[in-house]
Amino acid sequence: MKFIIAEVQSRFNYIDNWKVSYQTLPVWLKAIIAKMLRSLAMAQDGNQNIVLITFAIVEGEIGDAWEFFLTNLRRYIVTRDGMGIISNHYNYIDAAIARSNRTWSPPRA
Structure with missing residues (x-):
């Protein structure tokens, strides 16, 4: 830095x-x-693939914050089908996806 x-x-x-x-x-x-x-912010992995990076500043690692993040991610950034989510916070993400009215269900993501 x-x-x-x-x-x-x-x-x-x-x-x-x-x-x-x-x-x-x-x-x-x-x-x-x-x-x-x-x-959008992006990075490059070791295989020289372009990887998009998104983030949000929220009140904490809670279900409502993940639902807010995923809802806006789907609405404004992920506008095509076949996208994936990689995270180590799967419990929060699973709960937020379950409440997403199937906007993250296959083949969408």
């Missing part, structure tokens, strides 16, 4: 603290979405 911070500071002459960065994050995300519609 310290190398990324140093690179941003040297390349863009930008210095900020975590509190200010956290407060301005929604503005930056809206600008990115406006510029690149349907954009």
